[in-house]
Amino acid sequence: MVSLNITAPGRGGRLSIPNPQKLSSCNSTVPISILVTRSKNEIFLTGPHGKYSKNVPFIVKSQYLTPQEQLQQQQRFSSLESPSPFQNGQLPPRVYVGYTIYKGKAALAVDPRPPEFSPLDSGAFKLSKEGFILLQFAPTAGVRQYDWSRKQLFSLSVTEIGNIISLGTRDSCEFFHDPHKGRSEEGKVRKLLKVEPLPDGSGHFFNLSVQNKLINVDENIYIPITKAEFAVLVSSFNFILPYLLGWHTFANSTRPEDASRLNNANSTVDYEWNR
Incomplete structure (x- = not known):
């Protein structure tokens, strides 16, 4: 030069x-x-x-x-x-988000958890575990005080999230979880979450019952969710659902030149529009 x-x-x-x-x-x-x-x-x-x-x-x-x-x-x-906000190989900082609802007898914290991916021999990655929504129920410990040390957890799968999103004003649903299903402790921990409409149609009840024989706990926590709060939950669930499935990583990694190569690799597939 x-x-x-x-x-x-x-x-x-x-x-x-x-x-x-x-x-x-x-x-x-x-x-x-x-x-x-x-x-x-x-x-x-x-x-x-x-x-x-x-x-x-x-x-x-x-x-x-x-x-x-x-x-x-x-x-x-x-x-x-072309300045880059993350130079020298530094990763972007981890960000934590959530939505918490406080009521007279309990609080409900809603947090998204990302999906997991496993590497393949080709250098690509494959979805190994879908993301989920973690619900944390905490009972009150006084006026505007909540005992998070006694919180009870319930993880909503993508299908269960779909059920909640599709609820109407008078609709209800319930989910049963056994964290130890298929193992020797099966049946010793039982979790039942019910989402039911309020009598006046102004929202929904979230009622979580937990029976844990391993630590001798029998807890029942319920919290009323107003129509506005439920609308925030539904809107948030709608937004985060594709991310829990990992579809954003696919969209970000797809380039125009790769589309033909990937489709040709699956040329044996009989596409609907080719029939």
Whole structure:
């Protein structure tokens, strides 16, 4: 790479600046070409807005940059053209979100949990576990105080989330969980979540019953959810559902040039529209 410095007159000629777009992104007055005259100390500059002349004393000196200087210059231009908020391989910070409803006898915290992926030999990733919505029920410990040390947990799967989203004003649903199903402790922990309409139609009850024989706990926590609060839950569930399925990672990783290759790899599939 050569750096040109113009400081005094020479024999004359034409000099072209390579890749003027990159330079002009930093300085809009950088010329695309320079015409050096044989007489007088005059040069003609051709830029994006036409030709103009300038009387300056000059000479042309060539200076070869070392590889290290070339790399530093490239990095400087790259940082000016496409700055990245996360450089040096740093990952974006972890973000925690949620929605909490406080009532007279209990509080309900709603938190999304991301899906999990497992690597394949090809270097790609495959969804190994769907995300879920974690419900945390905490009983009161006084006026506007809640005992989160006694909280009870219930995880909503994507299908259970779909059931809650589809509830009408007078509809209800219930879900039963046994965290130890298929293991030796099966039946020792029973969780039952009921979502039922309020008598006046102004919202829903969320009622969680937990029987845990392993630690001798029998808890029943219920909390009324108003129509507005339920609308917030439904809207949040609708938004987060594709992310819990991992579909956002597929959308972000798909490029136009990959579509044909992936479809050709599954050419044996009989598409509906090809019949």
